[in-house]
Amino acid sequence: MQAQPHIPLVLQVSQLTMQIKSLLESDFSYVEVEGEVSGFTHHNSGHIYFNLKDENATIACTFFRHNARNNPIKLQNGDKIIAKGNISVFPPRGTYNLNIVKCVHSGIGDLKAQYEALKKRLEERNYFCKNKPLPRFPKRIILLTSQTSAALQDMIKVASKRYCLCEFILIDTLTQGREAKHSIAKNLAYADRLGADILVLARGGGSIEDLWSFNEMEVLEAIFACKTPVVSAIGHEIDYLLSDYVADVRAPTPSAAMEMILCDKDNLITQLCDMESMLTHTMQTHITQKKSILNHLAQSFEILNPLQKIAQYKLLLQTLTQNLQDSIKWFYTQKKHALLQQQERLDLAKPTQKLLIMKTEIQSLSKKLHGEFSYIIEQKINQTKQIELELKNTMLQMMTRKRAMLNFNLNDSMQNALRQKRLMLNNLIDILHALDPSKKAQYGFAQILKDDKLIQVSELQENDVIEIIDSSGIRNARILGNL
16 A cells, blocks of 8 residues: 655644744743843833843843832843843744843943943043033034934934034944944044034944944044044933043934034024114113213203303392292291280280179179079969968868858857968968078078979989079089989
């Protein structure tokens, strides 16, 4: 029986990739790898991406945000670390990388050690003391970078917007690779002889290996030897190379170098307009001051004229004369007024005037007192007559009743009644005499009148106005209150 030929199994790309992913992730679920950090990037999302390398190989690493937060380690290019994690395959690209769960420092990387040693040696040789100032308005700038680099396009774009009165010369220069250090050193020496205002050594970002040419001694010596100011614009803002320290000025990026070197034309136009306005204002102020001085001199000339002085003194004399006359008139008026006031006071203070006033008051009070007494006496007489009339009527009525009732002893009863009535009459007469106001006044008593009528003390109210009368005179009073 003839054997069937073996037909190989054809896999899809995704099938092969998934088999590789399953194999790698199961066999390398936990590994610890030692290497040097390169191409370090801290993303805005919080994830960290970098390469871990040694002399012969490189592996991509991912340090996710939650793992990095639990393992707060400060990483930078050149650090030598031990990364702990697992191998992961990314099927869409067919690549694998190391997902780091934890990492620790293992030591200083070779490149970083070289960097620190060379930096210390250059500091001892005073290579970091270059600080030539940049001209504010450069006329010629030489750019040392690759003519195909994005950094060149960024610099041209920024320069075209900011300042257009400057000549740019491009010297195509290698910025990466083994021959880059020789190209950079040679072009720097050549550019320094061209009489430019500024030399700009520029390159875009990259890993520490990509940028290492700018840490080479040949490049650093060429920068230090340049008499023309050198601007180092290498990499990104976080990248610090030895060329940055040796150069006269360090720019964070190539675009930032153009912003530092070139003035903004819009700002220049604004400054020119401001200077024009300031100059116009200054000239106008200067002219105004000179006119004021000229007018002052003209006035001084007029003031120093003898005729003008005579006229001024004449006018001053007239003014002083008028003021003196006004002062004399005012003084005379014031004294006259004061004299009249004193005369009035003297007239009021004469004894004859006071006696006349007091005599008038006494006469008025006497008339008033006489009238009051006449009125009171008249009232009392009327009251007495009324009482006598009532008494007579009462006696007649009693006598009539007694005559009808007591006929048998009329004589005795009449005599007794007459004696009693006479006694009562005598008592009433005594009472009447006792109530006579004139007699009361004689014995030291006083009468109280309100509204020209007699009133008892119990009838008085608070704030009532009364008159108190006795033999010595009349006084007005006001009731303050009941005690």
